[in-house]
Amino acid sequence: MSFIQRFIERVLRSSPTRMPRTSFDDLSQDQLDAHLRVGQYGEFTLTDAVRPSFGLEIVPREGYRRDVYRDPETGNTMPVLAAAVSAERLFEVFMDLLDPLGDELDVVMESSHESEPGSHDDLYREHIETVILKSTLYDYEELLLNDGCTGIAALNPAGPTEVQFDEHKLIFVYAHDLEPFEQVLLDHGLTRDDSLKFLSEAEHLHSTDDVYRDQFEELRYRLGIDL
Numbered sequence: 499m500s501f502i503q504r505f506i507e508r509v510l511r512s513s514p515t516r517m518p519r520t521s522f523d524d525l526s527q528d529q530l531d532a533h534l535r536v537g538q539y540g541e542f543t544l545t546d547a548v549r550p551s552f553g554l555e556i557v558p559r560e561g562y563r564r565d566v567y568r569d570p571e572t573g574n575t576m577p578v579l580a581a582a583v584s585a586e587r588l589f590e591v592f593m594d595l596l597d598p599l600g601d602e603l604d605v606v607m608e609s610s611h612e613s614e615p616g617s618h619d620d621l622y623r624e625h626i627e628t629v630i631l632k633s634t635l636y637d638y639e640e641l642l643l644n645d646g647c648t649g650i651a652a653l654n655p656a657g658p659t660e661v662q663f664d665e666h667k668l669i670f671v672y673a674h675d676l677e678p679f680e681q682v683l684l685d686h687g688l689t690r691d692d693s694l695k696f697l698s699e700a701e702h703l704h705s706t707d708d709v710y711r712d713q714f715e716e717l718r719y720r721l722g723i724d725l
Contacts, residue, residue: 525552542560546643547705548646548667550701551702555700558697560689561581563693566578576658576674579670579676579679581671583669583688591688594682594685597628598679599661600656602628604652605623605653606650607621607649608665609648621718621723628652635717648710666697666704
């Protein structure tokens with residue numbers, strides 16, 4: 499399957515299941531092919547997982563911002579770090595962010611391979627040693643970087659602290675104490691910019707492949723996660 503053919507899912511800012519017209523609908527095949535082949539904007543390199551809108555309402559760039567997550571049901575809030583990292587350094591940054599979580603983690607695999615656009619399924623595994631999790635994830639680096647239908651999150655079992663590597667290949671950290679995680683980002687040379695906008699906040703395309711679906715199932719088995 500070609501690189502162009504792998505871009506199969508449209509994800510929109512609003513009403514994703516209704517699939518309204520998008521900026522891609524009026525493009526010729528040559529225009530679409532040329533847009534999908536662009537994998538670098540300035541010094542920022544994308545993985546194969548996603549591409550921005552044709553109009554580039556948001557141009558991908560590296561950095562992180564501080565934010566606050568508010569639970570829509572309880573109203574409780576949680577400080578958040580959100581980061582976009584260029585592809586050549588992205589996986590290492592994510593792996594280093596797992597260390598402040600502790601020596602044992604819960605893990606969540608996120609899949610939208612068979613979900614409606616804008617939604618995904620979560621598969622859970624409790625209590626896995628961090629060193630074992632990291633060793634396993636290194637074996638599936640290509641899947642985690644380049645499949646636009648795969649995400650993964652790690653949580654501290656003792657408290658509400660989470661590192662999420664989502665389908666857009668963005669990193670989110672939820673913690674009351676963000677300092678140790680922010681230091682990891684700073685150590686990797688990322689700059690804080692609270693005005694930073696992410697590719698996921700505008701129209702964009704996701705890429706997947708049957709090979710990645712098979713690898714997702716392999717990783718699920720390796721991590722001991724039952725359906």
